[in-house]
Amino acid sequence: MNLTLHIWRQENTTAEGRFSTYRVEEISPDMSFLEMLDVLNERLINKGEVPVEFEHDCREGICGTCSLMINGVPHGPEKGTTTCQLHMRKFKDGDEITIEPWRAKAFPVLKDLVVDRSAFDRIIQKGGYISANTGNAPDGNAIPIPKPDSDWAFEAAACIGCGACVAACKNASASLFVAAKVTHLGLLPQGQPERYLRVTAMVEQMDQEGFGSCTNTYDCEGACPKQISVRNIARMNRDYLKAKIMGN
DSSP, rough: OEEEEHHHHHHHSSSSEEEEEEEEOOOOTSSSSHHHHHHHHHHHHHTTTTOOOOOOOOOSSSOOOOEEEETTTTSSTTOOOOOOGGGGGSSTOOOOEEOOOOTHHHHEEEETTTTOOOHHHHHHHHOOOSSSOOOOOHHHHHHOHHHHHHHHHHHHHHOOOOOOOHHHTTTOOOOHHHHHHHHHHHHHHGTTTTTTHHHHHHOOOOOOOOBBOOOOOOOHHHTTOOOOOHHHHHHHHHHHHHHHHHHO
């Protein structure tokens, strides 16, 4: 495969960015998208040029650090897939591909395709924990939990914090991310002591970080590589309202 790549290059947070065009040839359709970028960088280095900065870690669809906007779509054209799991066979020979970083006030660009997502870390620090001592595995399994609640909690806990929901939202809202983190703890017995303090603290931190408001366009759900449902946002909003009524 021969491809033309239009890649966002930006030296640092304050620098003015621009698109640079690169031609990559003899790309195997069995390569992952990140492997294709590896090939590009190897060739740039061999020519004495500056390689493109992008994030990656597990390359197994687990960590979420591979986040890229590909042809205007978070993680690319394949639904329910992270960038590292996207294969070049999803594209055609001769395609032009535009690659950008996440675009959000709360995710400032550090360099090229790398953004600072530490805002998510600060939201987690505000309430993503429990005080209950769960003991060892047998003790945890001894607590009965209704099957619908456990299934919903597992679904919400699948969130990898990549930020695709923010990138896809026209308001750059982090509501789906925060709702998933609130829900997977709030549905379980061990998460009840901090349930209302948690939702208040995390939602307010989300607002302080500069994320936008949710206007129910469902783009976040469509872009989520783990296909987390917007019903989590509705549940978060209900808990937040209850927390305010109770004075939390």
